[in-house]
Amino acid sequence: MFRNNNNGAVIVSACLIGIECRYDGGDAFNKKITSILRANTFFPVCPEQLGGLGTPRMPSVLNGGDGEKVWQGTARVINSKGEDVTEQFVRGAREVLKLAKMFNVKKAYLKSKSPSCGCGSVYINGKLAKGNGVLAYLLRDYGIEVTAV
Ligand code: SF4
Incomplete structure (x- = not known):
């Protein structure tokens, strides 16, 4: 956890602040988010790494539905080798929710668009569609306000 002044704890996708945790070993640094975070206590998290996947790793896609359907058991997450990585995605999201509960994250x-972190639109069966990633759905369902960046 990184402390600045205390306007409430916030979770941020680690790749957005420059952590090289994306499937290809890169990051998704976003300058705007770093200035927003200056006013908050925040946790950088990568749910895919927390679920046990390494970096770099095979890219993965939602198959059969978005994150909500994954939690309902009617969709899966499949990597580019055809392996089912749903269990790792679910485990990582649960770990993030554990942190969120512990520190009262709101x-x-x-x-955006990640099969874990994407909120509002994600790739389902290779096409951009309405929906949420596995983590985004879980956090929203718990009542946390999620903003796609
Ligand atoms: S799982 Fe989320 S935090 Fe990790 S690399 Fe993908 S988008 Fe970034």
Whole structure:
């Protein structure tokens, strides 16, 4: 946890602040988010790493539905080798929710379009569609305000 002044704890996708945790070993640094975070106590998280996946790793896609359907058991997350990585995605999201509960997090800034972090639109069966990633759905369902970045 990184402390600045205390306007409430916030979760942020780690790749957005320059952590090289994306599937290809890169980041998704976003300058705007770093200035927003200056006013908050925040946790950088990568749910895919927290679920046990390494970096770099095979890219993964939602198959059969968005994150909500994954939690309902009617969609899966499949990597580019055809392996089912749903369990790792679910585990990582649960770990993030654990942190959020522990520190009373009310807000999250998550990387758009990711099968984990995407909020509002994600790739389902290879096409951009309405929906949320596995983590974004879980946090929203718990009542945390999620903003796609
Ligand atoms: S899982 Fe989220 S935090 Fe991790 S690399 Fe993907 S978008 Fe970034």
